[in-house]
Each structure stands twice: as structure tokens, then as C-alpha cells.
Amino acid sequence: MISYIIRRLLYAVPILLGVNVITFALFFLVNTPDDMARMQLGAKRVTPEAITKWKQERGYDKPLLYNADAAGTAKLAHTIFFEKSLRMFVFDFGRADDGRDIAREIRLRMGPSLAVAVPAFFVGLLVYITFALGFAFFRATYLDFWGVVICVAAMSISSMFYIIGGQYLIGKLWHLVPISGFSGGLDALRFIVLPAAIGVIGSFGASTRLYRTFFLEEISKDYVRTARAKGLTEMTVLFRHVLKNAMIPILTGVVVAIPFLFIGGLITESFFGIPGLGSYTIDAINSQDFGVVRSMVFIGSLLYIAGLLLTDISYTLVDPRVRLA
Amino acid sequence: MAFQAVVLWTDWLVYLLVLVIVATTAYVRSKEHLRAPWRRVAQSVSGMIGLVVLVVFVVAGLLDSVHFRPRLAMSDPNAKVAYAVEVLSALDLVLEPLRTRREKTYSAPLATHLYAKETIERPDGGQARDFPRLKYGGAQLKDPERDWAGDVARRVLGGVAGGAVVWLLLGLLAVMAAARASGARFSQAWKRVWCGGTEVPWRAILLTLLAFCALGGATIALASQYHVLGTDKVGQDVLYQVLKSIRTALVIGTLTTLVMLPFAIALGIAAGYFGGWVDDAIQYAYTTLNSIPGVLLIAAAVLMMQVYIDGHPELFPTAAQRADLRLLFLCIILGVTSWTGLCRLLRGEALKLKELEYIQAAHAFGVRHHRIITRHILPNVMYIVLITVVMEFSGLVLAEAVLSYVGVGVDPSMNSFGTMINNARLEMARDPMVWWSLAAAFVFMVTLVLAANLFADSVRDAFDPRVRMLKPLTQRRKDAKNANTRQVRGIS
Numbered sequence: 123m124i125s126y127i128i129r130r131l132l133y134a135v136p137i138l139l140g141v142n143v144i145t146f147a148l149f150f151l152v153n154t155p156d157d158m159a160r161m162q163l164g165a166k167r168v169t170p171e172a173i174t175k176w177k178q179e180r181g182y183d184k185p186l187l188y189n190a191d192a193a194g195t196a197k198l199a200h201t202i203f204f205e206k207s208l209r210m211f212v213f214d215f216g217r218a219d220d221g222r223d224i225a226r227e228i229r230l231r232m233g234p235s236l237a238v239a240v241p242a243f244f245v246g247l248l249v250y251i252t253f254a255l256g257f258a259f260f261r262a263t264y265l266d267f268w269g270v271v272i273c274v275a276a277m278s279i280s281s282m283f284y285i286i287g288g289q290y291l292i293g294k295l296w297h298l299v300p301i302s303g304f305s306g307g308l309d310a311l312r313f314i315v316l317p318a319a320i321g322v323i324g325s326f327g328a329s330t331r332l333y334r335t336f337f338l339e340e341i342s343k344d345y346v347r348t349a350r351a352k353g354l355t356e357m358t359v360l361f362r363h364v365l366k367n368a369m370i371p372i373l374t375g376v377v378v379a380i381p382f383l384f385i386g387g388l389i390t391e392s393f394f395g396i397p398g399l400g401s402y403t404i405d406a407i408n409s410q411d412f413g414v415v416r417s418m419v420f421i422g423s424l425l426y427i428a429g430l431l432l433t434d435i436s437y438t439l440v441d442p443r444v445r446l447a
Numbered sequence: 448m449a450f451q452a453v454v455l456w457t458d459w460l461v462y463l464l465v466l467v468i469v470a471t472t473a474y475v476r477s478k479e480h481l482r483a484p485w486r487r488v489a490q491s492v493s494g495m496i497g498l499v500v501l502v503v504f505v506v507a508g509l510l511d512s513v514h515f516r517p518r519l520a521m522s523d524p525n526a527k528v529a530y531a532v533e534v535l536s537a538l539d540l541v542l543e544p545l546r547t548r549r550e551k552t553y554s555a556p557l558a559t560h561l562y563a564k565e566t567i568e569r570p571d572g573g574q575a576r577d578f579p580r581l582k583y584g585g586a587q588l589k590d591p592e593r594d595w596a597g598d599v600a601r602r603v604l605g606g607v608a609g610g611a612v613v614w615l616l617l618g619l620l621a622v623m624a625a626a627r628a629s630g631a632r633f634s635q636a637w638k639r640v641w642c643g644g645t646e647v648p649w650r651a652i653l654l655t656l657l658a659f660c661a662l663g664g665a666t667i668a669l670a671s672q673y674h675v676l677g678t679d680k681v682g683q684d685v686l687y688q689v690l691k692s693i694r695t696a697l698v699i700g701t702l703t704t705l706v707m708l709p710f711a712i713a714l715g716i717a718a719g720y721f722g723g724w725v726d727d728a729i730q731y732a733y734t735t736l737n738s739i740p741g742v743l744l745i746a747a748a749v750l751m752m753q754v755y756i757d758g759h760p761e762l763f764p765t766a767a768q769r770a771d772l773r774l775l776f777l778c779i780i781l782g783v784t785s786w787t788g789l790c791r792l793l794r795g796e797a798l799k800l801k802e803l804e805y806i807q808a809a810h811a812f813g814v815r816h817h818r819i820i821t822r823h824i825l826p827n828v829m830y831i832v833l834i835t836v837v838m839e840f841s842g843l844v845l846a847e848a849v850l851s852y853v854g855v856g857v858d859p860s861m862n863s864f865g866t867m868i869n870n871a872r873l874e875m876a877r878d879p880m881v882w883w884s885l886a887a888a889f890v891f892m893v894t895l896v897l898a899a900n901l902f903a904d905s906v907r908d909a910f911d912p913r914v915r916m917l918k919p920l921t922q923r924r925k926d927a928k929n930a931n932t933r934q935v936r937g938i939s
Contacts, residue, residue: 140735145747152751161754274904278841278897280848282868283889290875388742389849407746408854415747422740 123438127431134427138211141423145416146207155182155202162410180413181205181216206416215417219409224417228399232384234304235391235398238314239383242321246329247376249322251365254333258341259360270334276327285393288320302395317394321387332375336368369440377433381425385418450515451530455771457778460702461512484830487909492648494905499655500898504693511538511694514767534767538694542687545670548583550682553874556883557673559585559595584674602668610664614657621649677883679870685884689891691862696895699778699847699857700840707782707789712832715790716824719797720816726794733787741784742853748780749773749855770858777850777857781843789835796828830910837903841896848892864892 149158159176160168177183182202189201206216215224257269293301293316304313340346341364349359384399391400399418406414437444475481488494516530539546553562560578567579580586588594625645626636640649666686669675676685718729736744756769763769800806801824809819844864850856851865859866867888874881 136731137735137738140731141739144735144739148747148751152755157754157758161757274900275893275897278893278900279889280845280864280868280892280896282848282852283893286868286872286875286885294875382740385740389852392853403743403746404853407750410750412750415743415750419739419743419747422743423735423738426738426740 127435130431130434134431137427138420138423141420142207142210145419146203149412149416150186150202150206155180158182158412180219206413210417210420215420216413218406218414219411224414227402228417228421231397231399231402233398234310234396235384235400237310238317238321238390238394238396238398239387241314242318242387243379243383245318246322246325250326250329250333251372253326253330254337255360255365257330257334258337258364259356261338261341270331273327273331273334276323277331278327281324281389282393284320284324285390288316288323289393292316302393304394304396313394313396317387317390317396321390333368333372336371337364340364340368366440370437373436373440374433377436378426378429380432381429382422384425385422450517453514453516453534453765453767455514455534455768456775457698457702457771458512458514460705460775461509461698464701464705465509484909488905489647491905491908492651493901494908495648495652496655497898497901497903497905499652499659500894501902503659504895504898505697507538507690508694508697510541511536511691513537516765532765534765536694538690542690545684545687545690548674548684550581550584550674550678551579552678552680552682553881554581554584554674554678554682556675556677556685557584557599557669558677559588559591562881581674583672584678585672587672599669599673602672603665606663606665606668607661608664609668610660610662611657613664614653614660617656617660618653621653625649676887679884680874685887688862688867688884689864689887692864692867692888692891693895695774695857695861695863696844696847696892698774699781700843700899702775702778703781703785703843704836704839706779707786708832708836710782711786711789712793712825712828715793716797716820716828718790719794719799720801720820720824722798729790729794733790736783737787739784742850742855744784745777745780745850746853746855748783749777749850752776766860770861773858774861777847781846785839785843789832792831792835793828796831797824800824800827834903834907834910837899837906840903841899844892844896844899864888 155177156173159173163172163176174183184202186202213225218224218227257266260266289301292298299312299316304310346359346363349363388400388404391398392404402414403418475485514534514536516534519529519531551561555562558581560580564576565579566574566576569575585591585595588598622637622640623633625640626633629636639645643650666675670686674684678684714729718726806819806823809823847856847863848865848868851863852869856865857863867884871885871888874884
């Protein structure tokens, strides 16, 4: 098990390197730093001096891959690729355009993201599985039929409508919770409830319907028939046998998502003004802060790889047949 | 020439897509084993309702994919012919009145007065703060307070009646066709359709069409004098905007899969079939791409493209061409982020298939690799490709809205559901609320996505052997009954 995890971690290195190369190519080869400078400075203020200054402030004035002017190892180290891309492996992300340290900013913003995403994640899982199991229990009845109809209708609605609708109904019309914002401590609860609830409702349709098919697939298997033939009640069959076995496909989709709780919902956070990583990313995209976008790409792929590893480990916990070697 | 034809990049691809669909349809019609699953799709009520709705949307989208630049009106007949900078589409021609009748600013649906108070000159010379009359909306009414309700009601009734007449004609044609096909008399065929006894659910299709005809008729009757869905901040008709947004949504939903398909199919099958280092390399490629969160990769790529477009303005003669290239690029980059799922599925299937006896037999006969792949593996994985394509559509339409909100979607000058929602967000805060833009985008988008979901489900049910056994018991009994009756009648 341990050796498997270590091997997987080693395997992550080439992938992260690949991600690094892709982002490097996107940000520095497709467009040179000069292009970026011109765009950021705006058409009017572009002078060669301004561009040089802009590049110097951000450390973009070095050669891309190979610095012929430097000596020894600095030939490779004093380059954009090394300083901007490879340094990310030690979580040195440099500074954002507003001069703040990106790594510190990320640490600060993790909390609010988690505060919204974690409750939404667990409540959501509970709700979806409950409803899906309910539909599976009442399968081939009108309850099941209309449940699926509602799920399909719900998944046809863009998540943005849920957010706007929720904000309008609960925040503006009923004044139950503030429309947007965030604060620390226990007071944060008021700000968390609505985004978390909307997060749960937003993916209700798709998830419930998916889990329902998992349950139905499991129900049609032979061991379930055997269990029924033994005289077990439908309740026992569903909870003791079907639920446990259906957890395997459910976990596959769910565990990958756990690390992404750190980033939180991009859209949700920016709509509700939560100072988390999601809104940080969106602000960076809007203000075209390339350094922050690059850092978030790196963090995102790191979390994804962690998610894959977690998925494999969680299999061994729910399915004794799976052995990692 | 009164116009100069303009074929945008996405137009070419849309035409190509239409060609592919027509060719595939012709091919499928000639092969019984390919026709069978499609027949099952045609028997599904929800699937056919979804298809009818989709067809209506697609017609609007196709009309909007024929572009041209009108000739500028010249006072001097000898002057050199010049064309407008603005690129119009066939849909713009149809919607000419909607496009050109601009108000000053917001106005509610079917309103006769502007949304905001203004200082207006009274006939007697004095000034007053009041809601001014609209330039076009309800301009024919002498006394809006008194005549408005009657006029609107008359138009709605007239429009619905007109729609119903059109629908009756369509219905007659459909029933006549059904009567001819089954060799029954017209009255019998009508009875069968009306009682839902036909194999293809004609009753549901006709009812859906009735809803469209009635709504369409009423809208057309109203649109000639009113802004049916109101106007936006700069006074543009919201109905016009949502109709123009349809093309963007369809292009994103279809072209994205079209551009990713060749890569996904080639790499997926190669990985599964050849194994070894090919498999390792391809798996590495898609794991790497997959591990970058989609939104971020798209954001990074679109930001970079924006820099490129800004740096090379000389490449794009018109704003429409620039917006179009951005749309195409968005499709490509969305394709790059979404091909991995299909690739993995195909790899798994190819792995399974290559162990089967008939492929080993082909090997033993000395058949070449590419022949085995095109002849034996490809046809056997096409159902996965088809299911993925139709299932992906609705997700992509929804993704477009989110991306446009984030600011990395389509060009802000291009009509799309995403830009509409994005603009409408700020309007919600106004008092009284400007709700109509958002409501219009909501209704059109939900209709499109819901129809796509219903159709996709019925396609999956028909093609995926795994799903068929998961249908509810009642459905399976009905299927069995249908199959039996077909056998009895000797059709099956």
C-alpha cells in the first residue's frame, strides 16, 4: 500500500511537469511578454520604456529557456521558465499584479472556500443518496417517474439561474440572509447557508439521477435476488446490500471532487462575494493577472492528482476485493 | 449584386456538420441493422418531443448561419460599390423590424411607455417628468391606457388562430402521410394518431407542434407592433437577442464535439488497440490535460488568444469575423478539455474488442492494422461516440453561459445566453426590477437544454445495451408488447 502511494506520487511528477510546460507554452511562447505588456498597459501608453519597466517589475525581462549571459547553473536558473514555472514546485508563486504574495493569498483564501464547499459537499451527498435510494425503492411507480422528470428538468437549468433566483428570493424578497459578503467566526454562518444550499440544489438533478441508475444497476444483480429469496425485507436488501455496493461507483465520482473543495465553486463564490480561491481566480481572469491564473492552474492540477490518489485509496476501504500493489 | 456573401469560419463548419448529418442519415437508411436503434428513438415520446423542439431551434440557428454584407446605398450611381461593415445573416433579414426598431432604453414586455421617467415637453409648451411613449412599441395606439388590453388580446387571439390553421395543415399532411404509409383510410389513420396508437408518437409530435404554432403565431402578431419580450439597456429588442443567441449555443454545443471527435477517436482506439508505449504516451497526454481544471485551462487559453487578437487587428476586417474566430477558438479549446472522457471510454472498449475472436481471426488472416481498426473496431465503438456527442451537447450549452459570465466566453459583442445572463445580473438590482432579459434567456435556454436532454436520453436508451435493461418494469413490458405486435403484424 505504502509503496503504491509512493509510486503514484512519483508518477505525479511528470504530469505536473507536463502541466507546467503547457502553461508555460500558453503564457510565454504563444504570446511574448511584450504582447502581454502591450495589452496590460493599454494602447495609449505603450512606449518601449514602459514595456521594459512592466517586464522588469514582474521579472519577465529574462530569456525564456536559456540565459547565455549568466554563468554556470545560472544559465538555466535565470530564465523565465525556471523562475516562473519550476519554482511553483516549492510553492513559490511570486507576486500578483497588486504586489501581494500569491502563496500567502492562497493560504488566506482557503478558509472561506472550505467553509462554503465542505457543508455543501456533505449535505449534498446525503441528500442525493437519500433521494436516489428513495426513487430506487419506489422504482417503476409514478413517484419514481415524476422524480426522474423533476431531475431532468432540474439539470436543464443553468447553475447561474439557481444562484440568481436564490439570491433574489431569499436575500432580496424575504430578507432571510444577506445577499452576499462574508465575515469571520460564527457570524459566517449567515453568509454560508445560502451559497451552500444553492450548491446542493444546483447539482441535485444530475447527481440524483446518476445515483439512481447506480442503485438500479445494483438491484438488478443476482445477489439481490438471492437476498430477497432468503426472505430479507426490501429495506434490509436496500440498505445492507445495495447501498454498500453502489457506493463503489458513487465514490469514483465523488472522491475526485474532494480536493477541489479548496478551490470552491468559481461561480458561487463570485456571485456571493465570498473571498475564497474561486473568486480570487475569477478576479484574476477579469483583471488579466497572468501570474495568479498560472498559480491556480498548478494548484488545480495538484489537487486533481491528489483526488485520483484518494479515489484509489478509498476503493480499498469500501471494497475488500481491491488490493493496491 | 445587392450583397456580398460572407462565410465565417464557424459557418463552414456548420455546413460541414449539416453535410455529415445528411450523409449519415442516407447511409443509416440503407442499412437495416443501423435503422433498428433509430426506430427505437423514433418510438420514444419524450425523445420525439425533444427532437421537434430541437428542430425548431436548429432552423433558427441555420438561418443565422448564412451571412452577408449588404451593399451601402449610394447617391452617386457611378461610385465604387461599397458594402456595409456590419455582417448580417438570413435571420436578421427575417427579423429586420425587430433589429432596426430600437428604443431609447429599457422597456417592459409589451409596454407602450419607457421604463424610466424623463422630462418631456407637453403639447402646451410646459415640461413634465413622466414615462415617455415608446418610439415603436404600441405606437399605433391613440390612447394606450384604454386601447392596449384590447389590442393585445385581439393580436394574441388572431395569432393563435393563425398558428392553429398552419398547424391543422401540417397535421393533415402528417396524417395523410401516415395513412399512405400504412395503407389505411384517412379516417382510420386519424383515429390511430389521435388515440396514440401509432408506432411513432405522432400525437405527441403534433401537440408539441401545436404549442409552437400557437406561441409562434401570437408572437408574430404581437411583434409587428410591440416588443414582445421588452428591450434592453440600449433599447434593443430582447426577443431579437434571444433568437440570435440560439446560433451561439448550437455552435458551441455541436462544433465543440465535431472538432474533438477525430482526436478522441484516433487516440482512444490507438491507445486501446496497440497498447504498449503508445498507450502509455496517450494516457500520459490525457491525464495531464485532464488534471488542469477545465475552466482554468479555458481561461488561460482565451486570455492568450485575446492578447493575440489585440496584437493583430489587421487580420480581421470586420467585428463579426473577430467575434467568430473567438467563438471557433472557444469551441476548439472546449474540445481540448472535453475529449479526454470520450478517449478513455474508447480506449477501454478497444481493449475489450481486440481480444474478441473475430478480430483475432482477422489477425490470423493477415489483415492490416488500419483495416482491422476501420472495419471491425470503429463500427463497434460508434455507439459510444454517438451517445457521447448527444449527451455532451446540453452540458456545453450550459458551460457557455458560465464561461461568458467568467469573461472567457464568446466575444462580448456576440449575442449569447451567457452574455445576456451576465448583463441581466446588474439589472436585477434596479428598482423596479428589470427581469425580462433574464427571464427570456432562462426560458429559451431551459427549453433548448431540456429538449437536448430528452433527446439524448432516448438516443442513449436506444443505443446503449447496458441501459436497456435498467428501464422501469412498465416500460420494458410495453417494449415487449410492441415487439410482439410487430412480430404478429410481420413488420419486425
